[in-house]
Amino acid sequence: MTQELAGKTAFVAGGSSGINLGIAKRFAAAGAKVAIISRSPEKIEAAAKEVSAFGPCIGMAADVRDYAAIEAALKRTHDELGPIDIVLSGAAGNFVAPALGMSANGFKTVVDIDLIGTFNVLRASFEFLNRPGASLISITAGQAERASMFQAHVCAAKAGINMLTKCLALEWGPAGVRVNAISPGPIADTEGMARLAPTPEAEARVNSRNPMRRYGQKDEIADMAIFLSSEKAAYVNGAIIPVDGGSGAGDASGNALGNYAAVY
Ligand code: NAP
Numbered sequence: 001m002t003q004e005l006a007g008k009t010a011f012v013a014g015g016s017s018g019i020n021l022g023i024a025k026r027f028a029a030a031g032a033k034v035a036i037i038s039r040s041p042e043k044i045e046a047a048a049k050e051v052s053a054f055g056p057c058i059g060m061a062a063d064v065r066d067y068a069a070i071e072a073a074l075k076r077t078h079d080e081l082g083p084i085d086i087v088l089s090g091a092a093g094n095f096v097a098p099a100l101g102m103s104a105n106g107f108k109t110v111v112d113i114d115l116i117g118t119f120n121v122l123r124a125s126f127e128f129l130n131r132p133g134a135s136l137i138s139i140t141a142g143q144a145e146r147a148s149m150f151q152a153h154v155c156a157a158k159a160g161i162n163m164l165t166k167c168l169a170l171e172w173g174p175a176g177v178r179v180n181a182i183s184p185g186p187i188a189d190t191e192g193m194a195r196l197a198p199t200p201e202a203e204a205r206v207n208s209r210n211p212m213r214r215y216g217q218k219d220e221i222a223d224m225a226i227f228l229s230s231e232k233a234a235y236v237n238g239a240i241i242p243v244d245g246g247s248g249a250g251d252a253s254g255n256a257l258g259n260y261a262a263v264y
């Protein structure tokens, strides 16, 4: 594998499982020294072991809702692995519930983890960055742009992440810090899709609406994260980049056309 990120230091928030762990492993395989954080000490210890198979990795338990804990984790990363070149903010929470089945605290919890957590991670990282040249990436979702039933909390939080990403890109671009977001489509073998499409029937419905007729793979998201972290993306800033097989472009199920869809 090419060492596109040789010598760089990466910090991955929410890196103990799923898409973010996939990205952390690929960062390490591409030559980066990697720090990962999440809430559970057990999960983060096991994940750090997995990442270490590809390159140097430290794992730390920290909650993105706790600014001081995030700042401490970033400082330790900076002190042990060097000034930080890449920050990926991907910690998130989700559950499926109608707005009327959601308490104020339920709504707030997801906004706190996804949106405030992303602000905390990106804001606290600034003083530990290798500037100019650092790349900051937030992880958003299609719910940011397409309203979805039973996802009011996630839709609101991820929409906020999109705008936060663009605002930071404007403010930090002059310091040589790029800020972009990746918007994954439905990704195979993830907690996110286990919650959103828990049955084979639900999975088939999701795929029927996607132009590529399949779930994406974690590696397909990691490829974009590596590109955004490389010199090849030096002029990419303030972008919200879908890696979703085209699901964000519209509904490709043809349902609206009825039998006419059989032509396809
Ligand atoms: P996942 O495996 O549940 O990943 C979430 C990660 O965040 C875990 O490492 C979790 O570890 C950590 N986390 C949760 N709350 C945290 C907190 N308060 N502080 C620190 N870490 C926290 O989920 P995933 O499905 O791979 O999703 C990863 C990202 O991709 C999310 O941002 C999600 O919105 C986005 N996304 C996913 C899909 C999909 O198809 N799965 C589609 C679009 C977007 P702990 O439990 O140890 O804290």
Ligand code: COA
Binding pocket: 092, 093, 094, 095, 096, 097, 101, 102, 103, 104, 105, 106, 107, 109, 110, 191, 192, 195
């Ligand atoms: N339906 C309605 N409300 C729910 C709920 C559900 N399925 N699950 C949790 N809540 C509510 C709780 O009742 C609580 O509100 P209350 O105090 O008014 O009762 C609030 O949400 C917080 O729950 P709690 O379990 O204390 O939060 P937490 O901070 O420990 O966990 C979650 C956060 C709820 C998002 C949890 O699902 C989680 O940790 N998720 C991480 C993994 C994940 O979601 N991965 C997919 C990423 S896309």
